[in-house]
Amino acid sequence: MGTKSAIKKNYIIEKAKNVFEKKGFKTVTMKDIVEECEISRGGLYLYFSNTSEIFESVMSNVYQKDFSFITDEDMLPSKKMALYLREYKKDILQKNDALGTAVFEYCSSIKKSEENYITENVKSAIDILKNIIEEGVSCGEFVCDDAECVAKDFVFVLEGLRYYSFCSEVSDHDIDKAIMHILQGIIPMQQYVN
16 A cells, blocks of 8 residues: 555544544444545545444554564563553553444444454454463463463453443553452462562
8 A cells, every 4th residue: 555545544544533433333334434534435445345444443543552572582571561561551541432332332233253353452462461471481480371361361351441441430440450460370479579
């Protein structure tokens, strides 16, 4: 995709975000986005084939993070874990309330068996945390028999807090408490003492 095309696509995504914030997900049509962007219907279909695709791009932009530090071989796994969880926590606390309704509607509109933005994000987060935990186990920083299970615990608890935060208040303390509860299961006691 050329520079001009990338700029146009990003413009559509930003304008579509406004539409989803105002109307949720279920009632938004391609016509709504065409009108918001002030482009032709054909111009929109050059970039996106449906509202789900557009919404997934909006969500990707909203929650896009740089996790390049995860591949840093000199960084301790505990530091990687702390940085990753801090970003996750920041995402939850800086939620976009206006998109909350759209997120719930999107989740309820997709088939449970099909791949989508949410399932891909969750799988990615689980993989990242699993790899960090396994790295920590191999160097003696963590103790864990089932890294995938612990990674799922982290992601399911944090995602639950994220979606709960769209309808109620979730504090910094609530998130820290949930994280610490799971971390207690993988950090050897001598690390607490030192």
